[in-house]
Amino acid sequence: MLSSGHYQILSVLSRSGAKSRTELAVELGLSKAAISALVRDLLDQDILSEQDPVYGAGRPSVPLVVRANAASFIGISLQDDPAVVVLTDLHGTTLNRIEVPRLADPEACVALLVKTIKTLRASLGKERGTLSGIGLALPGFVARDRQTCLACTALGWRNIKIGATLAERTGLPVWVENDAKALILGEQLFGPLKGSPDFSMIFVSHGVGCAHIVNGRLLWGNAGGAGEISHAPITVDAQKALPCRCGNRGCLETVASLLAIGNAARQAGLPTNTRDLTRLAAEGHADALSILHRAGSAMGIATAQLIQMLDPSHIVVMLDPALKEGVYGHALQYEAESHILHRTNAHTMINFRDFEPDSFARGAASLAARYFIFGHGGV
Numbered sequence: 001m002l003s004s005g006h007y008q009i010l011s012v013l014s015r016s017g018a019k020s021r022t023e024l025a026v027e028l029g030l031s032k033a034a035i036s037a038l039v040r041d042l043l044d045q046d047i048l049s050e051q052d053p054v055y056g057a058g059r060p061s062v063p064l065v066v067r068a069n070a071a072s073f074i075g076i077s078l079q080d081d082p083a084v085v086v087l088t089d090l091h092g093t094t095l096n097r098i099e100v101p102r103l104a105d106p107e108a109c110v111a112l113l114v115k116t117i118k119t120l121r122a123s124l125g126k127e128r129g130t131l132s133g134i135g136l137a138l139p140g141f142v143a144r145d146r147q148t149c150l151a152c153t154a155l156g157w158r159n160i161k162i163g164a165t166l167a168e169r170t171g172l173p174v175w176v177e178n179d180a181k182a183l184i185l186g187e188q189l190f191g192p193l194k195g196s197p198d199f200s201m202i203f204v205s206h207g208v209g210c211a212h213i214v215n216g217r218l219l220w221g222n223a224g225g226a227g228e229i230s231h232a233p234i235t236v237d238a239q240k241a242l243p244c245r246c247g248n249r250g251c252l253e254t255v256a257s258l259l260a261i262g263n264a265a266r267q268a269g270l271p272t273n274t275r276d277l278t279r280l281a282a283e284g285h286a287d288a289l290s291i292l293h294r295a296g297s298a299m300g301i302a303t304a305q306l307i308q309m310l311d312p313s314h315i316v317v318m319l320d321p322a323l324k325e326g327v328y329g330h331a332l333q334y335e336a337e338s339h340i341l342h343r344t345n346a347h348t349m350i351n352f353r354d355f356e357p358d359s360f361a362r363g364a365a366s367l368a369a370r371y372f373i374f375g376h377g378g379v
Contacts, residue, residue, distance in 0.1 A: 075365025092190030133368030186363030300335025
């Protein structure tokens with residue numbers, strides 16, 4: 001059983017990297033004797049390891065790090081079909097992965113996930129840490145207790161206690177989260193923006209997802225809806241506003257999402273896959289250019305609005321590689337930068353990344369890893 005002191009050490013090392021006992025004592029405001037006792041506990045439990053001594057003036061310093069194989073975690077993404085289930089270590093590295101059908105029936109879904117988890121659990125070698133928890137990400141609203149899916153349109157779920165059911169069937173603690181929120185929590189714990197106190201992430205898929213870290217914490221909102229830009233209005237002209245699956249008209253996803261792009265391309269008699277559509281646009285095809293430019297511009301304006309409202313240091317936009325390099329990505333970048341109020345000594349970096357379905361599963365695994373490292377959700 002770990003104490004708050006143990007979790008403080010794990011938190012610092014996870015966020016900041018290797019540190020010596022002296023550096024930990026200074027940062028945490030504890031005596032060297034207290035730090036030494038806590039570190040000895042973590043070394044004895046094979047959670048920390050010592051690196052080679054660093055020599056300088058005085059006694060050599062021994063850096064301490066969190067061992068990657070101190071624990072393992074399952075991450076499940078129901079963001080798309082097929083569902084992705086990964087096994088990761090404590091550093092967020094994927095050790096194994098399995099794709100399974102995304103089943104809408106809750107009982108059938110749980111049964112298949114239990115079977116998949118059992119397979120991944122069996123793949124753990126003796127050198128790997130004990131399986132310590134499960135995280136599950138889905139496209140919908142999740143209760144604050146991270147156990148219940150309140151609503152998921154893609155699966156037709158309402159008030160499904162997926163977390164408690166999965167925990168009962170596997171004997172492991174389970175945490176459930178919205179897909180975009182799981183994605184950004186994984187980035188905060190394991191990604192390139194690890195340690196950044198203010199950043200946002202956007203992904204463009206069949207819909208558009210978004211989440212924010214503000215002052216080092218996940219922005220939840222009043223009812224968990226912070227970041228739901230997919231259904232933010234982007235068209236004010238009622239005659240041009242397209243109907244959305246949410247029942248409103250003119251939502252961002254009716255213009256900027258992969259589903260919207262595919263529908264517009266189909267109506268124009270063009271290929272619906274982004275690579276062929278982007279190629280046609282690059283060749284000067286007027287309709288292809290119009291569809292992608294309109295979609296990217298809408299996404300760029302929405303991005304500018306987020307920057308104006310939240311002032312993040314970075315916005316990461318995850319796109320299909322073809323969209324990232326083509327008209328869509330260029331229009332997004334241009335419109336975002338054109339609509340930002342420029343300030344002296346302040347600038348939000350817009351970073352594009354390839355859309356990777358496994359990112360959601362790794363983000364889900366980070367939910368469980370956070371409880372191992374911080375003793376709570378750490379958000």
